[in-house]
Amino acid sequence: MACDDTTFSQGVAAPVIRDPLKIRLARFPWWxxxxxxxxxxxxxxIFTQESYNEAFGFIRAxxxxxVVTTLSAYFIAIILGLLTGLGRxxxxxxxxxxxxxxxxxxxxIPMLVLIFFIALVAVPATTAxxxxxxxxxxxxGAGPVGQALVDINNKGxxxxxxxxxxxxxxxxxxxxxxxxxxxxxxxxxxxxxxRSQGMTYWQAMRFIILPQAVRNVLPALxxxxxxxxxxxxxxxxxxxxxxxxxARLYAGQTxxxxxxxxxxxxxxxxxxxxxxxxxxxxxxxxxx
Amino acid sequence: xxxxxxxIVVRNVSKHFGPxxxxxxxxMTVKRGSVVVIIGPSGSGKSTLxxxxxxxxxxxxxxxxxxxxxxxxxEKQINQIRADIGMVFQHFNLYPHLTVMQNxxxxxxxxRKRSKExxxxxxxxxxxxxxxxEKADSFPSQLSGGQQQRVAIARALAMKPKIMLFxxxxxxxxxxxxKEVLDVMLDLAxxxxxxxxxxxxxxxxxxxxxxVIFMDEGRIIEQCVPDLLFDNPRHERTKLFLSQILHK
Numbered sequence: 001m002a003c004d005d006t007t008f009s010q011g012v013a014a015p016v017i018r019d020p021l022k023i024r025l026a027r028f029p030w031w032x033x034x035x036x037x038x039x040x041x042x043x044x045x046i047f048t049q050e051s052y053n054e055a056f057g058f059i060r061a062x063x064x065x066x067v068v069t070t071l072s073a074y075f076i077a078i079i080l081g082l083l084t085g086l087g088r089x090x091x092x093x094x095x096x097x098x099x100x101x102x103x104x105x106x107x108x109i110p111m112l113v114l115i116f117f118i119a120l121v122a123v124p125a126t127t128a129x130x131x132x133x134x135x136x137x138x139x140x141g142a143g144p145v146g147q148a149l150v151d152i153n154n155k156g157x158x159x160x161x162x163x164x165x166x167x168x169x170x171x172x173x174x175x176x177x178x179x180x181x182x183x184x185x186x187x188x189x190x191x192x193x194x195r196s197q198g199m200t201y202w203q204a205m206r207f208i209i210l211p212q213a214v215r216n217v218l219p220a221l222x223x224x225x226x227x228x229x230x231x232x233x234x235x236x237x238x239x240x241x242x243x244x245x246x247a248r249l250y251a252g253q254t255x256x257x258x259x260x261x262x263x264x265x266x267x268x269x270x271x272x273x274x275x276x277x278x279x280x281x282x283x284x285x286x287x288x
Numbered sequence: 289x290x291x292x293x294x295x296i297v298v299r300n301v302s303k304h305f306g307p308x309x310x311x312x313x314x315x316m317t318v319k320r321g322s323v324v325v326i327i328g329p330s331g332s333g334k335s336t337l338x339x340x341x342x343x344x345x346x347x348x349x350x351x352x353x354x355x356x357x358x359x360x361x362x363e364k365q366i367n368q369i370r371a372d373i374g375m376v377f378q379h380f381n382l383y384p385h386l387t388v389m390q391n392x393x394x395x396x397x398x399x400r401k402r403s404k405e406x407x408x409x410x411x412x413x414x415x416x417x418x419x420x421x422e423k424a425d426s427f428p429s430q431l432s433g434g435q436q437q438r439v440a441i442a443r444a445l446a447m448k449p450k451i452m453l454f455x456x457x458x459x460x461x462x463x464x465x466x467k468e469v470l471d472v473m474l475d476l477a478x479x480x481x482x483x484x485x486x487x488x489x490x491x492x493x494x495x496x497x498x499x500v501i502f503m504d505e506g507r508i509i510e511q512c513v514p515d516l517l518f519d520n521p522r523h524e525r526t527k528l529f530l531s532q533i534l535h536k
Contacts, residue, residue: 193381196342197395197447198371200363207394212385 035273042266055250055259059267062246069160069242070232073167074225080168081175086205088180099176106173112234114170119162119238127154163235171228175221182217183209215286222279226272233268243267290353295320295451295482296341301350303336310336311347312506318451323483325493325514328503329529334486337503338453341484342366342373355450371399374444378456380436382428382443388415389424392443400447407446414442418472434465438472445476452476454485488533494518502526 019027046056087099106114134149186209194204236245243264251260290297296318303311310333318324326334339345340352343359343366352359354369383391389411396407415421418438428436437457444452454473458466470492477483477496487493493500493514500517502510502525510517510526521527 187379187381189377189379189381190383192344193375193377193383194395196344196370196373196375197443198367198369198399199395200367203398207398208383215385 032273035269039266039270042262046263051256051259052263055247055256055263058250059243059247059260059263062241062243063267065160065240066229066232066242066244069164069167069235069240070225070229073164073171073232074228076164076168077171077175077224077228078221080172082179084172084176085179085183088176089183103173103176106170111170111231112237115163115166115234115237118166118169119159123157123162123165124154127152127157159238160235160240163232163238163240167228167232167235170231171224175224178217178220178224179213182213182220185216186212218286219279219283222275222282226275226279229271229275230268290356292356293320294318294353295355296484297351297353298337298341299351299353301337301340301347301352303333303340303345303347303349309506311340313350314503314506314508315350316501316508316511318482318484319498321480321482322498323477323485323496324499324501325497326484326486326501326503327488327490327493327529328501328509332503333506334501334503335455336506338455338484338486341451341453342370342375344375367399371395371447372450374441374447374449374452376437376440376444376452376454376457378459380428380433380440380460382436382440384428387425387427388420388431388439391428391439392446395443396446410446410448411442414445415439417445417475418442419468432465433461434468437461437465437469441469441472441476451482451484454483454487456486456488458487458489490518490534502529504529 018024046052084099084102087095088103090096090099109117130149130152134146134152137143137146137149140146190208190212191204194208195201199207232242233244236242236248239245241249247260247264251257254260294317296316298314298316301311301314302309312333314333314337316324316337326337328334336345340347341354343352346361354373357365357369359366359369382388383394386394389408392411392414393404393407396402396410397404400407402410412421412424415424418441420435420438420442423431423435423439428439431439441457457473458469461469466489470489473483473485473492474496483496485492485497497514499511500514501508502517502521502523504525510521510523517526518530521530
């Protein structure tokens with residue numbers, strides 16, 4: 001073909017060539033289609049089979065606990081993580097070491113063990129310490145405050161709250177590392193430019209560094225949320241009635257293991273797949 | 289003795305990074321309203337000297353006075369003095385998440401405590417001055433390198449600084465954009481703004497500088513008016529450096 005320059009004249013778009021069928025087939029998200037099919041099949045079974053319908057109704061009762069536990073633990077973990085992340089990069093020796101100690105300790109202990117430890121050792125120890133402090137305050141003359149502390153009862157701290165504390169502490173350490181990496185990914189020049197204008201360290205952090213860092217780590221934080229949702233199933237070991245715990249109870253009472261655990265798995269899968277799609281959309285949006 | 293007109297006084301300043309001496313007992317004085325250009329091979333300490341002037345680097349020994357005030361290791365004082373010293377960087381360092389306008393108003397509002405309206409008005413003034421007011425609502429990534437550097441200059445000027453520091457402002461630019469930045473800097477020089485410029489642009493030094501300082505290995509080797517230094521360097525090292533960069 002002769003190379004005619006008018007082919008490239010302004011306003012004439014290059015012709016769109018469709019990819020061959022083979023390539024389009026290879027790109028198709030088959031995995032997602034299969035997940036959708038599984039979900040549809042499960043919904044169908046739940047509606048048509050009495051035993052699955054019953055299991056679904058039973059497990060659904062735990063959904064609120066799972067959602068509330070995950071959301072509140074995540075919220076606390078983000079704040080804890082941001083503070084710890086800032087501590088990790090601080091020049092202050094005390095805060096730097098405190099933050100590193102926390103992160104390293106949490107990362108070195110299995111999550112299940114940590115949940116037992118916090119719920120059954122750390123929380124009772126803390127309430128005992130507060131009681132002791134209360135006794136001391138009462139004898140020192142600070143009656144009302146002291147009495148309030150003495151009245152704190154270890155048994156009065158609900159297991160769900162302990163579970164939330166345990167998950168927050170664990171994920172606080174994970175998100176601290178995300179925040180630290182996010183802050184350190186911002187070029188030094190940004191801090192220098194802000195400081196050269198007379199901004200304080202904290203002004204520069206707040207207006208220049210953190211907005212950019214948080215934007216960069218949003219997908220990672222989203223993935224953390226998905227992980228947290230899955231790991232919230234661990235709190236069933238504390239007899240907190242989340243969907244995992246009620247599914248276990250249902251299976252224990254009826255011996256209908258396939259009904260209980262298939263329904264449970266599809267519960268998690270539905271939630272995590274939807275959330276993952278959200279995270280992917282987030283990634284795309286901030287890819288610039 | 290220090291004169292009231294001496295806006296920057298650097299006295300016997302030394303600074304090392306690890307085992308390397310970046311500055312060895314450097315002294316210099318910059319008069320109010322004058323333009324000083326610092327040249328020298330890379331690693332000669334010229335950027336370090338510039339960064340010591342607003343304490344982005346802290347000297348190990350010696351004293352630095354800005355407008356008669358000694359720089360101390362005191363955060364509050366340093367922040368105050370930095371607000372009075374505009375700095376322009378090699379890589380612009382604009383805030384990429386903010387628009388051009390927000391880039392220029394942020395520190396005015398946070399540090400100078402100006403109202404939003406006042407900050408915007410001053411920002412407009414400075415954007416016009418660097419010839420780029422039509423880009424006020426763009427983000428830095430939408431601008432060319434030369435435009436970004438001009439915004440960076442406007443950002444520094446908006447603080448109404450007493451001194452402007454330029455750290456190789458054209459070194460990261462594509463060749464065709466160097467002139468637009470140098471033209472802005474020449475205007476500032478003519479307007480009587482005190483400037484200390486680290487650069488390799490000898491044309492700019494000749495046209496704008498009241499004084500050129502040649503540095504090598506952390507020392508000031510030679511310091512005089514540009515024509516004399518370029519046409520008649522006294523030191524061998526200056527001659528060698530000039531012959532290398534001017535390809536003579």
